[in-house]
Each structure stands twice: as structure tokens, then as C-alpha cells.
Amino acid sequence: DGGITQSPKYLFRKEGQNVTLSCEQNLNHDAMYWYRQDPGQGLRLIYYSQIVNDFQKGDIAEGYSVSREKKESFPLTVTSAQKNPTAFYLCASSIRQEPVVEQFFGPGTRLTVL
Amino acid sequence: AQKITQTQPGMFVQEKEAVTLDCTYDTSDPSYGLFWYKQPSSGEMIFLIYQGSYDQQNATEGRYSLNFQKARKSANLVISASQLGDSAMYFCAMRAFSGGYNKLIFGAGTRLAVHP
Numbered sequence: 001d002g003g004i005t006q007s008p009k010y011l012f013r014k015e016g017q018n019v020t021l022s023c024e025q026n027l028n029h030d031a032m033y034w035y036r037q038d039p040g041q042g043l044r045l046i047y048y049s050q051i052v053n054d055f056q057k058g059d060i061a062e063g064y065s066v067s068r069e070k071k072e073s074f075p076l077t078v079t080s081a082q083k084n085p086t087a088f089y090l091c092a093s094s095i096r097q098e099p100v101v102e103q104f105f106g107p108g109t110r111l112t113v114l
Numbered sequence: 115a116q117k118i119t120q121t122q123p124g125m126f127v128q129e130k131e132a133v134t135l136d137c138t139y140d141t142s143d144p145s146y147g148l149f150w151y152k153q154p155s156s157g158e159m160i161f162l163i164y165q166g167s168y169d170q171q172n173a174t175e176g177r178y179s180l181n182f183q184k185a186r187k188s189a190n191l192v193i194s195a196s197q198l199g200d201s202a203m204y205f206c207a208m209r210a211f212s213g214g215y216n217k218l219i220f221g222a223g224t225r226l227a228v229h230p
């Protein structure tokens with residue numbers, strides 16, 4: 001079945017450590033996105049990528065980094081520079097980077113900093 | 115400023131009844147799109163329905179319909195014949211062009227509880 005997978009589902013990190021969240025899609029979508037969700041709030045865009053080897057900062061990119069070496073994969077690294085990384089992270093993809101096109105979401109990764 | 119407002123933090127509805135979840139938006143763009151997503155406790159965001167700003171008719175998808183009132187800048191979601199499985203968070207979102215790119219702006223969400 002086509003879809004988006006994220007791993008791990010739960011992630012615990014010590015302060016000062018970098019961690020990488022995985023996002024893979026087999027929908028043959030060009031565009032991929034990373035969102036952050038805090039309790040009681042909607043989603044905020046961290047980074048997005050329209051095509052391989054290209055990505056752009058979203059609204060809250062500070063303390064995060066991404067890569068897009070393959071069409072199917074868009075990993076997100078939460079660096080030690082991110083001041084408050086505990087949150088729920090959602091990856092999404094769409095056929096192309098036009099929000100009128102439906103975005104499909106993965107199941108999410110819940111990151112907790114100890 | 116482009117913004118989505120959902121004023122109902124939580125809603126309760128009896129099974130089989132209809133419920134309306136409110137959403138108002140603010141944008142100066144003549145062309146925009148409005149989305150509703152459902153987020154169950156598992157966390158995944160599920161697309162429900164889409165309304166384009168130039169669409170003449172209100173969007174419908176099965177038990178979901180979008181009550182689009184352009185002059186009032188509202189895009190309320192109506193769920194008919196509620197089911198226990200409808201219990202979830204519901205997010206209204208708007209397509210916006212901001213900061214040099216297209217993006218989705220989300221509201222804070224409404225938690226819906228369906229009672230038997």
C-alpha cells in the first residue's frame with residue numbers, strides 16, 4: 001500500500017544531543033513537508049522540499065536541518081540549537097508544492113527531551 | 115495577516131446527531147483554499163474536505179459538508195449523523211502565500227467528543 005512512514009514513533013533525547021527523525025513515502029510525490037505540533041495547537045511548518053536536492057525554510061526552521069537526497073526520503077534533524085524540541089512531529093507529502101493539492105500525513109513522531 | 119480561528123476548544127454531540135465546527139479565516143488574497151483535517155488520538159492527520167475560494171457550491175464528502183460563507187469569512191464543517199469514531203481533534207487550515215512560498219496555516223483545533 002502507498003503511504004508515508006515515520007520512525008521512530010516515540011523518541012527520547014538528552015539535552016545537547018542531535019536526533020534525526022525519518023520520513024519515507026512511496027506515493028511518488030514531489031513535495032514533502034515537516035510540521036511541528038505542540039499541545040493544544042495546530043501545525044507549524046518547519047521545512048519543505050519541492051524536488052530532490054532542494055528545500056526551503058518554513059516558519060520555525062531555527063534549530064532544525066533537513067536533506068532531500070532521494071525523492072522518497074526527507075529526514076529531519078533536531079539539533080541541540082533547538083531550545084524547546086519536545087513536540088509531536090508530522091511529515092507530509094503532496095504531488096507537488098501547491099497547497100490546493102491534498103497533503104498526505106504520516107503517523108508522526110513524538111519527541112521528548114529528558 | 116493571514117490567520118485561521120477556531121473558537122471552540124471542545125464540542126460534545128450525541129451519536130447520530132449533526133454537529134457544526136466553526137472556522138473563520140482572515141486573508142487579503144483573492145484566491146485561497148480551505149481544508150479540514152481530522153486527527154484521531156493516534157496522531158495522524160486525515161484530510162476530510164476542501165473548498166476553493168472560487169467554488170460556487172459548498173463542498174461535500176459523504177457525511178462531511180463545508181458551510182462556506184465568503185462574505186463572513188467562515189468555513190464551518192458540518193458532520194451529519196455523528197458516529198463514535200468521529201471523536202477526534204479537527205483542524206481547519208487555509209492555503210496562503212506568505213514569505214515567498216505557498217503554505218498551509220492551521221487553526222488551534224476543536225476536540226469533538228461523540229457520546230452514545
